[in-house]
Amino acid sequence: MRGEFHRFSGTIEVDRDHPERSSVTARISVGSIDTKIQKRDHHLLSAEFFDAAKFPEITFKSRSLKRTGENGGDIIGDFTMHGVTKPMTLHVKLTTAPSSESLPERTRWIVTTDPINRKDFGLMFSSATESI
Incomplete structure (x- = not known):
């Protein structure tokens, strides 16, 4: 299944x-999910899956940053979805080389x-679907 927020x-x-x-x-608004199938979106937002009324946002908040190379690093933080918080690492790589000592206005x-x-966040479909 593909979708976007x-x-x-x-x-x-x-x-x-x-x-x-x-x-x-x-911050991601769970209510903005779009899988291009409205019926599926309504199901995903319901209490049977995301429970968007109770858990309206997915969040990430960094705790530390670690340089892993000249143009890269890891951002270690807390990812919260469906009321469950787990550690997460974002691996970041600069793709626009700095033109001087400071980063350019638009950096990629x-x-x-x-x-x-x-499943680590308690997001399950019905038990019959999960066993397939």
């Missing part, structure tokens, strides 16, 4: 002198994570 926000605070003091936060990054297992 249309409403999200975040902040990135960069301390260029001490990158380890930088921070990242992100690649951010990856390890796979997220929805």
